[in-house]
Amino acid sequence: MKNQLAMGAIMALLVPFVGHAQAAREAIIAAETAFAAQSAQAGTGVAFLANSAPTGLVTNEGKWANAQEVWKARPSQAGNYLSWYPVLADAAQAGDLGYTTGPWTSYKNNQPNASGEYVTVWRKQPDGKWKFVVDMGIERIGTAPAKVTTVPQPHLLPAAATPSTAPSNVVIDIDRRFAIAQQLKPGATYQQYLSSEARLYRPGLSMMQGAAAAANMKNLDGSYLFTPVTGYLAASGDLGYVVGNLTRPAGTKHPEENGSYLRVWRREAVDGWRVVLEVFNFTPGSQDAVAAPAPDKAPASGQLPTTPSN
Structure with a gap:
């Protein structure tokens, strides 16, 4: 009886965390989808400035840089944009952190130019809105995974929530x-x-x-x-x-x-x-003997080519 009561108490403590995780995962998928839609409709630079946290990071020529600074300095070009969609998403049980990943395609003069995979890490802000804190990706070979109606989550169960003070x-x-x-x-x-x-x-x-x-x-x-x-x-x-x-x-x-x-x-x-x-x-020049370098961009789910060679 005591064991059953103890198990019931544990499950009662875990239920709120499970609810937070599911709600957060759905919110992250919605944020990522809106982010991509804004990129297509208003421009990738506008989308990145609107969806990045003040200290959000992207990579620029293989080095970490502040997303706001990178995109404020990058001029927009008509017909050049990036599209993407999530194929996997997960969120912490506390509902404060999560990520999505999936394929991206960049367009130049409205024509497909390059493709790859991205990872966006999202964090809930003090005002309750979701902003990305890291956005990073790679150019890759092979076929992109198909877009899905329902974005899946990892199959393996997470460990029980254990709050940390640091x-x-x-x-x-x-x-x-x-x-x-x-x-x-x-x-x-x-x-x-x-x-x-x-x-x-x-x-x-x-x-x-x-x-x-x-x-x-x-x-x-x-x-x-x-x-x-x-x-x-x-x-x-x-x-x-x-x-x-x-x-x-x-x-x-x-x-x-x-x-x-x-x-x-x-x-x-x-x-x-x-x-x-x-x-x-x-960084440019790395891996030259293995594969062609990525475009001169910060290769993330919205980074657009900035040189004619792309």
Whole structure:
């Protein structure tokens, strides 16, 4: 009887968190959809300025930059815009943080010009509105995933909400531990930390997902030096992100790589903290021996080409 009462009390505590997560996920999907619609109707620059938080980040030539500053300085061009849509979305149980990911297509003179994958991290602002805090993407090869009527969420259950008094420090410490372990045993560390639903995005490559992602990273040729810049953990302690800089010296099978990274961490019910999304952007000149460089843009879900070569 006591066990049943205890279980009932636990479930009662979890119900509000579950409700917050579902409502937040729906709000994030709506915000992303409205963001994309505004890009198509009013222009991508207008959309980015309206939807980015004051400290929101994008990548510009592989380096982190303030989204507001980048887009205020970028002139708009008729017929040049970007479209995208979410194919996956998740939110923290506290309802204060979430993300979406999906394909984007840039248009130049109203013609498709480039395509890739994006990740947008959303955070609820003090006024209750959702703004993005990180928007990052890559140009890729392969076919874009189809648009879906109902945007799915991860299949694996999150761990029970565990509020933290130092959210940023917690997720950055997790990311640092991963970075240190990865320097010693890169392939094994990725296999240990990747979620079975993980998505890895690399410029010029198709998305790596789930078992394929773990298999690809198993024989990683040389480790990366990851330097976290900032991050945030949801109040429920189950979802967070870290952005930072990366470098990898040239090896026998790869050129020197320099750039930035976004890593989304999720605390799963069975396996604990796992990487569910990881995106790399490289600075111009990086990876030349592997793939053509991304367009001269901050490759995110609204970054438009700025040079004639695009």
